[in-house]
Amino acid sequence: xxxxxxxxxxxxxxxSGAMLLEFYSxxxxxxxxxxxxxxxxxxxxxxxxxxxxxxxxxxxxxxxxGVKGFPTMLFMKDGKEVSRLEGLKQMPLIAKEIEKIKN
Numbered sequence: 001x002x003x004x005x006x007x008x009x010x011x012x013x014x015x016s017g018a019m020l021l022e023f024y025s026x027x028x029x030x031x032x033x034x035x036x037x038x039x040x041x042x043x044x045x046x047x048x049x050x051x052x053x054x055x056x057x058x059x060x061x062x063x064x065x066g067v068k069g070f071p072t073m074l075f076m077k078d079g080k081e082v083s084r085l086e087g088l089k090q091m092p093l094i095a096k097e098i099e100k101i102k103n
Contacts (some may be wrong), residue, residue, distance in 0.1 A: 007061040015079035019049040020100040030088035031071045
């Protein structure tokens, strides 16, 4: 499942378990390409939560998470960042990171 959220939505989330938090910009080419990769990942694992955050509209959350550029993916487990990938990445690398935090 892929859901777009803002700062207030993030603060209200149940953060138990594993999730992917992806920061993007609507004007970013690599972000648009990454959206297709994340859709494929979501099709293969529909129960894994993927949350997207507009970098420009959620500056407070971006700063709180230490995100400097986009796209940036934060792999979270029980509310804590476990790993991070910056820039456009391919599905095998993202899937590998997801498997690490799910176990």
